[in-house]
Amino acid sequence: MSDRESDRRVPSAVGDGGVGLLTQADLSVPTHQIVDPDGSYDPEAVPDLSAEELCDLYRWMVTDRVFSRRMVNIQRRGELGTFGSTRGQEASIIGSAFTLEPQDWLYVGRAWTPMFMRGASMTDMIHFWRGIETAQQSFAKQNSQIAISIGSHIPLVAGLAWGMQLDDADAVATAYIGDGATSTGAAHEGINLAGALSLPALFFCQNNQYAISLNVEEQTGAKTLAQKALAYGIDAIRVDGQDVLAVYDAVQTARERVKDGNPVFVESVTYRLDAHTTSDDPTRYRDEEEVQEWEAKDPIERYRSFLQSEGLWSRIDHDSIVDDIETEFDEALATADELEERRVRELFAHVYDELPSELSRQLEAFEALLEERPEMDDYIEQRPKG
Amino acid sequence: MQATIVQAVNEALHGAMERDDRVVVFGEDVAESGGVFRATDELLEEFGSDRVVDTPLSEIAIVGGATGMAMYGYRPVVEIQFSGFLPPAFDQLVTNTSRIRWRTRGELTAPMVVRMPYGAGVRALEHHSESLEGAYAHIPGLKVAVPSTPADTKGLLTAAIRDPDPVLFMEPKRIYRSIREELPEGDHEVPLGEAAVRREGDAVTVVAWGAMMPPTLEAVDDSGIDAEVIDLRTISPMDTETVVESVKKTGRCVVVHEGPRTLGVGSELIARINDEALMYLEAPIERVTGFDTQVPLLSMEDFYLPHPPRILDGIERALTA
Ligand SMILES: Cc1ncc(C[n+]2csc(CCOP(=O)(O)OP(=O)(O)O)c2C)c(N)n1
Ligand SMILES: [Mg+2]
Numbered sequence: 282m283s284d285r286e287s288d289r290r291v292p293s294a295v296g297d298g299g300v301g302l303l304t305q306a307d308l309s310v311p312t313h314q315i316v317d318p319d320g321s322y323d324p325e326a327v328p329d330l331s332a333e334e335l336c337d338l339y340r341w342m343v344t345d346r347v348f349s350r351r352m353v354n355i356q357r358r359g360e361l362g363t364f365g366s367t368r369g370q371e372a373s374i375i376g377s378a379f380t381l382e383p384q385d386w387l388y389v390g391r392a393w394t395p396m397f398m399r400g401a402s403m404t405d406m407i408h409f410w411r412g413i414e415t416a417q418q419s420f421a422k423q424n425s426q427i428a429i430s431i432g433s434h435i436p437l438v439a440g441l442a443w444g445m446q447l448d449d450a451d452a453v454a455t456a457y458i459g460d461g462a463t464s465t466g467a468a469h470e471g472i473n474l475a476g477a478l479s480l481p482a483l484f485f486c487q488n489n490q491y492a493i494s495l496n497v498e499e500q501t502g503a504k505t506l507a508q509k510a511l512a513y514g515i516d517a518i519r520v521d522g523q524d525v526l527a528v529y530d531a532v533q534t535a536r537e538r539v540k541d542g543n544p545v546f547v548e549s550v551t552y553r554l555d556a557h558t559t560s561d562d563p564t565r566y567r568d569e570e571e572v573q574e575w576e577a578k579d580p581i582e583r584y585r586s587f588l589q590s591e592g593l594w595s596r597i598d599h600d601s602i603v604d605d606i607e608t609e610f611d612e613a614l615a616t617a618d619e620l621e622e623r624r625v626r627e628l629f630a631h632v633y634d635e636l637p638s639e640l641s642r643q644l645e646a647f648e649a650l651l652e653e654r655p656e657m658d659d660y661i662e663q664r665p666k667g
Numbered sequence: 668m669q670a671t672i673v674q675a676v677n678e679a680l681h682g683a684m685e686r687d688d689r690v691v692v693f694g695e696d697v698a699e700s701g702g703v704f705r706a707t708d709e710l711l712e713e714f715g716s717d718r719v720v721d722t723p724l725s726e727i728a729i730v731g732g733a734t735g736m737a738m739y740g741y742r743p744v745v746e747i748q749f750s751g752f753l754p755p756a757f758d759q760l761v762t763n764t765s766r767i768r769w770r771t772r773g774e775l776t777a778p779m780v781v782r783m784p785y786g787a788g789v790r791a792l793e794h795h796s797e798s799l800e801g802a803y804a805h806i807p808g809l810k811v812a813v814p815s816t817p818a819d820t821k822g823l824l825t826a827a828i829r830d831p832d833p834v835l836f837m838e839p840k841r842i843y844r845s846i847r848e849e850l851p852e853g854d855h856e857v858p859l860g861e862a863a864v865r866r867e868g869d870a871v872t873v874v875a876w877g878a879m880m881p882p883t884l885e886a887v888d889d890s891g892i893d894a895e896v897i898d899l900r901t902i903s904p905m906d907t908e909t910v911v912e913s914v915k916k917t918g919r920c921v922v923v924h925e926g927p928r929t930l931g932v933g934s935e936l937i938a939r940i941n942d943e944a945l946m947y948l949e950a951p952i953e954r955v956t957g958f959d960t961q962v963p964l965l966s967m968e969d970f971y972l973p974h975p976p977r978i979l980d981g982i983e984r985a986l987t988a
Contacts, residue, residue: 430752662969
């Protein structure tokens with residue numbers, strides 16, 4: 282039996298005989314915010330972070346922005362398959378990931394810098410978008426993965442959390458999902474499982490207003506995504522995703538509760554400023570006006586004004602932060618470009634622990650064919666740049 | 668009108684919606700943005716938001732919803748954005764879509780089409796490359812069609828939308844825009860279940876479909892071998908007769924497919940040839956297929972695909988055995 286508070290709630294009293302509709306209007310879902318868009322804030326509400334940590338938050342947000350910009354640029358030069366920019370979502374991504382501990386599990390949708398925060402390299406992430414299998418291997422070493430099939434990771438995260446629960450581990454399993462992912466069957470089943478078994482699972486939903494072309498208002502009839510959590514018997518927090526301190530505060534609070542077997546769903550209200558991926562044309566489905574409105578809510582700008590008010594801005598040399606990240610990216614790209622020629626054997630590795638005889642036969646025949654027919658080279662190209 | 672395969676899809680959808688107002692189109696990003704490949708371009712503008720609908724990100728709801736709507740009397744033509752995202756809806760296909768007619772002894776049916784781009788070679792991420800027609804064709808009650816030319820795309824899709832049974836329509840996205848040809852005007856139908864002989868020959872029969880057709884024809888054309896090339900076009904129901912008649916003539920056969928080898932469509936083709944033309948065979952039937960591995964990610968995906976030299980190798984083996 283769990284000792285969750287929600288389990289102890291008594292069903293409401295029997296009504297007076299009339300049919301009572303329970304509607305969304307009965308629910309009010311507040312949005313947690315610490316720094317107002319105009320830069321004002323209540324000093325009491327600021328989370329307890331050291332000056333150094335507060336500066337780190339800034340550095341990571343800038344890292345996220347620079348990384349997206351550089352990736353979009355190299356994709357345009359034909360040096361990546363595709364890429365999904367996170368511009369506009371930096372507060373959401375960094376504020377949340379800043380709360381995670383190395384022993385936690387992190388399974389992301391649109392969030393790349395958290396992998397760097399956990400020790401993966403930019404080279405790994407370049408490899409990922411170039412379609413090089415070692416990327417997810419590296420992420421796995423940091424208890425992290427990227428899910429491409431939307432929502433597919435949500436039950437996995439419930440299962441990871443289940444293992445943690447059985448182990449009594451001091452850790453949480455976290456699924457980053459998008460607004461679109463909340464509509465999948467996997468989300469329904471995974472979050473419900475977490476609620477039913479009181480698993481240490483944290484669901485961090487970046488509501489960036491769009492699933493490719495579909496606005497969140499058409500994604501669901503629910504007024505908020507946060508409220509969906511209540512139906513699974515788990516708690517929810519809705520937070521201003523452009524306010525890095527509020528996101529940190531929300532997810533930190535959530536993580537504390539999750540650790541004790543109270544799963545929490547956090548909806549972070551944010552916006553994807555760039556295209557869905559480099560192959561998307563957002564002018565087909567949204568107005569420039571709307572984009573401009575959100576440009577004005579730039580999370581990095583808002584946080585900068587906070588740092589200025591706190592007298593911390595003088596500790597930050599923005600240009601040199603950017604220079605360092607650019608250098609890190611240049612070096613990562615150079616390393617990625619040096620990828621050694623790969624062997625055909627790799628295609629057959631890791632399908633099973635042991636290669637079944639039929640697969641060995643297929644591999645040997647293919648290797649022989651490559652020897653016998655050099656004209657295969659006209660059709661087969663290793664694309665180390667994706 | 669000169670058109671590519673993806674334009675032919677669009678043309679067939681326009682035609683079907685014009686002719687039959689029970690045809691509705693829905694799926695992810697199909698309406699306002701016209702589909703990530705623009706296959707449903709301009710449908711919203713022409714037919715309105717009752718008949719062309721962007722759904723939530725819910726493959727189960729798309730396929731299950733289409734099935735219910737079809738039972739009710741509509742003709743849904745739904746899009747799964749990439750075939751790699753059909754698996755969540757596999758449950759609906761197996762549990763409901765394919766069984767409505769059977770379950771109700773024909774009282775109810777599910778005439779609907781699930782369209783989806785399939786196959787490797789477009790430099791996309793994981794789950795954007797598979798060719799699992801063999802798995803889908805394994806479901807009784809479901810038809811599976813795979814066009815390889817713009818004209819056939821228009822004709823087969825038109826037939827699929829009219830078909831009284833559910834059809835999975837797998838579009839070869841690697842050649843979505845690489846072939847352009849004159850599209851037959853108006854109401855052009857290519858019957859499901861009929862293969863096409865693309866090239867007549869006496870030396871060997873080569874069977875392929877979808878995105879494997881261009882490399883197969885290239886291998887044959889460049890080699891000068893007198894091969895008969897058959898485009899299967901529909902995987903289920905399979906046109907055994909055209910294949911068997913050809914094999915009886917040539918005595919040799921090669922099957923080319925992109926999907927994994929083991930339990931692939933080639934296995935079934937070979938079994939049928941063995942059943943009906945074993946005594947005509949002069950050599951074992953060869954298979955040139957994808958490997959029994961996951962499709963490699965984009966940097967190495969070329970290695971997975973059967974290319975002309977590999978196909979030619981299979982043909983030569985069939986000829987020399
Ligand atoms: C199951 C599944 N269906 C469709 C897709 C194609 N697709 C990729 S991203 C995306 C939209 C995702 O929206 P959301 O969950 O809001 O995440 P965001 O991209 O906005 O971060 C879609 C439909 C997919 N990857 N997986
Ligand atoms: Mg989104």
